[in-house]
Amino acid sequence: MAHMHLVHMFFHSPITHTALSWASPEDGQLAGMGSFGYWQDLARTLERGGFDAAFFADTPAASDQYKDGPETPITYGVVWPTHDPMPVAAVMLAATTHLGVGVTLSITGNPPFLAYRRLSTLDYMSGGRLGWNVVTGHMRAEHRAVGQDLVGHDERYDVADEFMEICNALWDSFAPGALPMDKESGILGDPSRIARVKHVGKYFRCEAVSPTLPSPQGGRPVIFQAGSSGRGMEFAVKHADGIFAIQPHLKAMRAFRERFDAAAAAGGREPIGILFGLQYVIGSTEEEARRRLEALRERVPLDAGLSRLSAPLGIDCSTLDPDQPLEEVPTEASRGMAAALVQIGSDTGRKVTVREAAIQMGLTVGLPQVVGSPEQIADALEHYWRESGGYGFNLSAATKPGMIEEFVDHVVPILRKRGLVRPEYTGSTLRENLAA
Numbered sequence: 350m351a352h353m354h355l356v357h358m359f360f361h362s363p364i365t366h367t368a369l370s371w372a373s374p375e376d377g378q379l380a381g382m383g384s385f386g387y388w389q390d391l392a393r394t395l396e397r398g399g400f401d402a403a404f405f406a407d408t409p410a411a412s413d414q415y416k417d418g419p420e421t422p423i424t425y426g427v428v429w430p431t432h433d434p435m436p437v438a439a440v441m442l443a444a445t446t447h448l449g450v451g452v453t454l455s456i457t458g459n460p461p462f463l464a465y466r467r468l469s470t471l472d473y474m475s476g477g478r479l480g481w482n483v484v485t486g487h488m489r490a491e492h493r494a495v496g497q498d499l500v501g502h503d504e505r506y507d508v509a510d511e512f513m514e515i516c517n518a519l520w521d522s523f524a525p526g527a528l529p530m531d532k533e534s535g536i537l538g539d540p541s542r543i544a545r546v547k548h549v550g551k552y553f554r555c556e557a558v559s560p561t562l563p564s565p566q567g568g569r570p571v572i573f574q575a576g577s578s579g580r581g582m583e584f585a586v587k588h589a590d591g592i593f594a595i596q597p598h599l600k601a602m603r604a605f606r607e608r609f610d611a612a613a614a615a616g617g618r619e620p621i622g623i624l625f626g627l628q629y630v631i632g633s634t635e636e637e638a639r640r641r642l643e644a645l646r647e648r649v650p651l652d653a654g655l656s657r658l659s660a661p662l663g664i665d666c667s668t669l670d671p672d673q674p675l676e677e678v679p680t681e682a683s684r685g686m687a688a689a690l691v692q693i694g695s696d697t698g699r700k701v702t703v704r705e706a707a708i709q710m711g712l713t714v715g716l717p718q719v720v721g722s723p724e725q726i727a728d729a730l731e732h733y734w735r736e737s738g739g740y741g742f743n744l745s746a747a748t749k750p751g752m753i754e755e756f757v758d759h760v761v762p763i764l765r766k767r768g769l770v771r772p773e774y775t776g777s778t779l780r781e782n783l784a785a
C-alpha cells in the first residue's frame with residue numbers, strides 16, 4: 350500500500366449524490382451537460398491533481414420505486430436526466446494523457462459482444478486508460494425500460510459470470526504475432542492467431558472474432574466491481590481488479606475490508622484494493638464549509654429524499670410516517686443499507702427517523718461526509734486511509750466544478766507534502782497507475 354489512490358465519482362446527470370445540488374448558485378453541472386468543454390476542463394483538473402480516474406456511475410432509467418412512478422426524480426432532477434456515460438468518457442480521455450475513466454456498463458440490456466466492442470474501442474483509443482464497473486442492474490425501472498424480467502439477486506451474478514466469460518474469451522483471443530500490421534506485405538492480421546470465440550451458454554450465445562484491436566493494458570480494461578453481498582464478493586474475487594464500496598463510518602470500512610480480504614484469500618487471491626466512497630464539502634474555513642453544507646441540506650426536498658430512500662429499502666417510502674424510527678421499517682431489499690442509515694455519520698448507533706434518513710439520503714446517498722477546511726479534509730482522508738486499510742477513495746463533490754478545483758488546488762498539495770499521494774503519474778495506463 351504505497352500511496353493513497355484517488356478516483357472521482359460522477360453521474361452523467363445534473364447531480365452526483367446531493368439532490369438539488371444543480372440548483373445551487375455554485376453548481377455548473379446542469380449547464381455542463383450540454384458542453385464538451387465542461388467535461389474536458391473537469392478531466393484536466395483531475396489530471397492536475399494526479400487522480401487515477403474519473404468514475405461514472407450509471408443507472409440508465411429513472412427510478413420508479415417511489416409512488417410507483419418517475420415523477421419525483423423528474424420533478425427534482427434526482428439522477429434524471431441520466432445521459433450515457435460512454436461518450437463523456439471519450440471526451441475526458443481525449444482531453445488528457447494519464448487520467449483513466451471508469452464507466453459503468455450494466456449487463457442488463459447490453460449483449461456481451463456489443464458491450465465488449467464499446468469498451469474495447471474506448472480502451473484502445475485511450476492507450477489503455479479505461480476501467481469498466483461491471484454492474485448487474487438491480488433496479489426495476491432499468492429492466493422495464495429494456496423489456497427484461499428482473500432476475501433474482503444471486504442469479505444476476507450467474508448471468509454476470511457468463512457475460513464475463515464471453516468478454517474474457519474475446520480479450521484473450523489474440524496470440525502473439527496476431528497483428529503483423531505490415532504495410533509492405535499488406536498483411537494486417539493473422540487469422541490463424543486470432544481465436545474465434547464460440548459460446549453457447551445458459552443465458553448467452555456468441556460466435557465471433559474480436560471486432561477490435563487488443564487492449565493496451567494487460568489484455569483487458571481494469572475491471573471494477575461494487576457488489577458487497579456474499580455472492581457479489583464471490584464475483585469480485587473471480588473478476589475484479591478494484592472494488593468500489595460505500596460504508597457509513599470507519600469501523601464499518603475496516604470490517605468490510607477484513608471480510609473482503611478473507612474472501613480473496615479463500616479464492617486464492619491477494620487482497621483486492623478497495624476504494625471507499627466519501628463525499629467532501631470544502632470551504633476555506635470550517636465555518637464556510639459548514640455553511641455550504643447547511644445551504645445544501647436546506648435545499649433537499651423531503652420528497653426527493655424519500656424517493657432516494659425507497660430504492661435501497663425496496664419499498665415506497667411515501668407510505669411511511671416520516672417521524673417513525675427507521676429501525677421499525679421492515680425491509681427485505683437491503684438490510685445492509687438500512688442498518689448503515691440507522692448509524693449514519695457515527696458509529697454510536699443513534700436511532701434516526703425516516704425523515705432524517707431521507708434528508709441524509711437526499712444529501713449523500715449513504716456516503717460518509719468529510720466537511721471542513723483543506724487541512725481538515727486532508728486529515729480526515731489520512732485518518733480514514735490509515736485506519737481502514739483501504740486502497741484509497743472514490744470521492745464525490747457536493748457541488749461541481751468549484752469544489753473539485755478547490756480540492757485539487759488546496760487538498761492535493763497537502764496530501765503530496767505528506768507523501769500520501771504520488772507526486773506524479775508513473776505509468777501510462779490505468780492499470781499501471783492503479784498498481785503504483
Ligand SMILES: Cc1cc2nc3c(=O)[nH]c(=O)nc-3n(C[C@H](O)[C@H](O)[C@H](O)COP(=O)(O)O)c2cc1C
Nearest residue numbers: 406407453484486487575576577578581593594595
Ligand atoms: C460505490 C458503488 C457504486 C455503484 N455504482 C452502481 C452503478 O453505477 N450502477 C448500478 O446499477 N449499481 C451500482 N452499484 C450497485 C452495485 O453494483 C450492486 O448492484 C449493489 O451493491 C447490490 O449488490 P450486492 O447485493 O452484491 O451488494 C454501486 C454500488 C456501490 C457501492
